[in-house]
Amino acid sequence: MNTTNTLPKCPACQEDMTYPDAENYVCAQCGHEWPIASVADEDEGGLIVKDANGNLLADGDTVTLIKDLKVKGSSTTLKVGTKIKGIRLVSGDHEVDCKTEAGNMLLKACFLKKA
Numbered sequence: 001m002n003t004t005n006t007l008p009k010c011p012a013c014q015e016d017m018t019y020p021d022a023e024n025y026v027c028a029q030c031g032h033e034w035p036i037a038s039v040a041d042e043d044e045g046g047l048i049v050k051d052a053n054g055n056l057l058a059d060g061d062t063v064t065l066i067k068d069l070k071v072k073g074s075s076t077t078l079k080v081g082t083k084i085k086g087i088r089l090v091s092g093d094h095e096v097d098c099k100t101e102a103g104n105m106l107l108k109a110c111f112l113k114k115a
């Protein structure tokens with residue numbers, strides 16, 4: 001069985017109070033859940049992020065939105081087909097850090113396709 005020394009820290013709050021639950025890790029501090037498989041991919045030599053079509057994404061790629069996305073806390077909407085250049089991959093629930101016309105934001109890779 002895994003001990004707390006070998007379990008990853010929570011990507012949301014950076015606490016080390018995590019435990020495995022079925023196919024996810026769960027943070028006892030904040031309740032954040034994330035898949036165990038994503039942590040295993042990250043440990044094997046870098047972050048592995050795939051777009052909506054299953055293509056591997058890398059830092060600096062250009063992507064296109066496949067769905068209209070409302071920007072939380074704003075009346076702005078990112079429209080389908082918007083091209084985003086120079087992405088940066090980060091760990092966590094929202095894997096892509098980028099600059100858009102609405103400003104800097106984190107996006108989920110499932111709403112993007114590689115251009």
